[in-house]
Amino acid sequence: MTQIWEVFRQEEKGGYHTHCGNVHAPDREMAKQFAAVQHGRRKPTNSIWVVPKDEVGEIDGDDVSFGGTTDKGYRWTTAYNLQTRQAEEVEESDAEQQDAEQRRGEA
Amino acid sequence: MDIETVKERAGPREFNPADDLPEEYRKAATRMIEFHANSEIMGAYLERPFIRQAPSIDRKLAFSAKVQDEIGHGQLLYRAAETLGIKTREEMLDDLANGDGKFLNCFHYPMDSWEETPMIAFFVDGAAMRRQATLRRTSWEPYAHAMDKVCFEEGFHVKHGEDILATLMSGSRAEQRRTQEAFEEWWPRIIQFFGPTDDKSTHHDFAADVGLKQMTNDELRQAFLDMYVPKARNYGLELPDYPRVHQNDDGRWVVEEDDLDWDEFFTVARNNYEPGIGQIDGRARAQEAVEWVRDAIESDATPQSGKAPQAAD
Numbered sequence A: 001m002t003q004i005w006e007v008f009r010q011e012e013k014g015g016y017h018t019h020c021g022n023v024h025a026p027d028r029e030m031a032k033q034f035a036a037v038q039h040g041r042r043k044p045t046n047s048i049w050v051v052p053k054d055e056v057g058e059i060d061g062d063d064v065s066f067g068g069t070t071d072k073g074y075r076w077t078t079a080y081n082l083q084t085r086q087a088e089e090v091e092e093s094d095a096e097q098q099d100a101e102q103r104r105g106e107a
Numbered sequence B: 001m002d003i004e005t006v007k008e009r010a011g012p013r014e015f016n017p018a019d020d021l022p023e024e025y026r027k028a029a030t031r032m033i034e035f036h037a038n039s040e041i042m043g044a045y046l047e048r049p050f051i052r053q054a055p056s057i058d059r060k061l062a063f064s065a066k067v068q069d070e071i072g073h074g075q076l077l078y079r080a081a082e083t084l085g086i087k088t089r090e091e092m093l094d095d096l097a098n099g100d101g102k103f104l105n106c107f108h109y110p111m112d113s114w115e116e117t118p119m120i121a122f123f124v125d126g127a128a129m130r131r132q133a134t135l136r137r138t139s140w141e142p143y144a145h146a147m148d149k150v151c152f153e154e155g156f157h158v159k160h161g162e163d164i165l166a167t168l169m170s171g172s173r174a175e176q177r178r179t180q181e182a183f184e185e186w187w188p189r190i191i192q193f194f195g196p197t198d199d200k201s202t203h204h205d206f207a208a209d210v211g212l213k214q215m216t217n218d219e220l221r222q223a224f225l226d227m228y229v230p231k232a233r234n235y236g237l238e239l240p241d242y243p244r245v246h247q248n249d250d251g252r253w254v255v256e257e258d259d260l261d262w263d264e265f266f267t268v269a270r271n272n273y274e275p276g277i278g279q280i281d282g283r284a285r286a287q288e289a290v291e292w293v294r295d296a297i298e299s300d301a302t303p304q305s306g307k308a309p310q311a312a313d
């Protein structure tokens, strides 16, 4: 009996496997082959995971309020206006957080 | 894969759980990541009392968020270590409780006053972040992925810590004096964070050869001193007379290593330092005290009806 397998593709070694679609297949071996053909041919691919759809748990914005309901500004680097030079790695974290904050604002 | 192949291929994020890796690599990686995970947990326990002792609601909220982050870092790291197949998460937590698990020297010392908090939250987190940033390029991919998330969060810890220091050093004379005293007490331990210089370190060579470590203790210590000595001085902190520290003509800061108490360091490292044993036992008791929570989660008696509980946000 065929079932649906969710497909996660890793573009390059060391990167993250991110969801890119799904395939119909009767078993794990076939799912891997279909996924390789459908999702690993055009885009750069280093590795693919297939996971039975039934095994995937989901929680969405109706179930929970992502990011909470109260203002948690104190958790962000941007809350601390120090006016001093920061170590490179702290600046990097700062930039990543600003980016995440901005995208949360847009969403 | 044999060890020679591992050394040849060793590079950033090179190995993952699908690789058949020699035991020597998996053991070295486990030792390193377990130490890191234990340190996150022990650091969180050291800072936890300051959620209650924080001088304002803002500090209280930030401190509680930070402690929560650190526990999360520990959990991420136990997962990254567990995938090496040498030790389970339970074994690592039990070893930490019974005194066999090793962790960072700084977290063996008790912390009593609010003026001490930036010594951890600014200097130790700053030092840790320096090292963690380089570990995003470690050869064990799950470790590198854990570091991505840790580094994302850690900038908040360091800036929050600096903010506490800035407030204290522009506060009353008494506050400034107590902060200076705390600094003098903690400074030697903070420098020892990076361990002895490389010629005296035992585990480095192999860990570097297989790409687990991306920078030597000496390079990390140097980068830390060059960034954080000027910061300490800018806030009006004076470096204690010992260990002697001086600035070279090229601007780099150098520490007289022999001025540091290495006997104490190794006593601490072996979990034989009396106050540190108190911290280990304190955490062990906390682990025991919430045994019933784990039991309840793992039993089948979870209620099936009613509204799902809201997770803490």
Ligand SMILES: [Fe+2]
Pocket: B040, B069, B070, B073, B150, B154
């Ligand atoms: Fe941490």
Ligand SMILES: [Fe+2]
Pocket: B070, B125, B154, B157
């Ligand atoms: Fe931290």
